[in-house]
Amino acid sequence: MSSTMTFDNLKDIMSRCTGETEDLTEEHLNLDFTEIGYDSLAILEIASQIQREYGLQIPDEAIEEMNSPQAVIDYVNNSLAAA
Template sequence: MTTFTLDDMRRIMGGCAGVPESLDLADDIGEIPFTDLGYDSLAVLEMAARIQQELGVRIPDDAVDEMKTPQAAVDYVNRRLAA
């Protein structure tokens, strides 16, 4: 079964939303809110769109609202993949 990892999330974040100047994506960023990392709501929306295209899972807008951290996004995607 496909699983979505934090490294997958890092790749998507950097690829579609860029990397804030003060951030190293390789750091332990899983539990840090996107807003603290330097990603606004538009950036998270873009990440969700890329995940949907890559994995074919649907992510409704209200689910995007709940993805406060990279780990929360990873967990959500894995729940969808397992369902």
């Protein structure tokens, strides 16, 4: 389990879940997932992978609020810091 999540960590998880991150750059951090081509099922799979990899429990309400890569990174890092 890692102590923090970086953009590269998230990109790796997203790649394993969807296989489509070659065009994803840090310029996309604050864009909604829908704007960069990810649907709600992809986001659920990403959240599931994060829960397994980082040992976090992510409530459904939090997943609904994780609407951009930056929001995911912030949530994970805040949760890890609080643990």
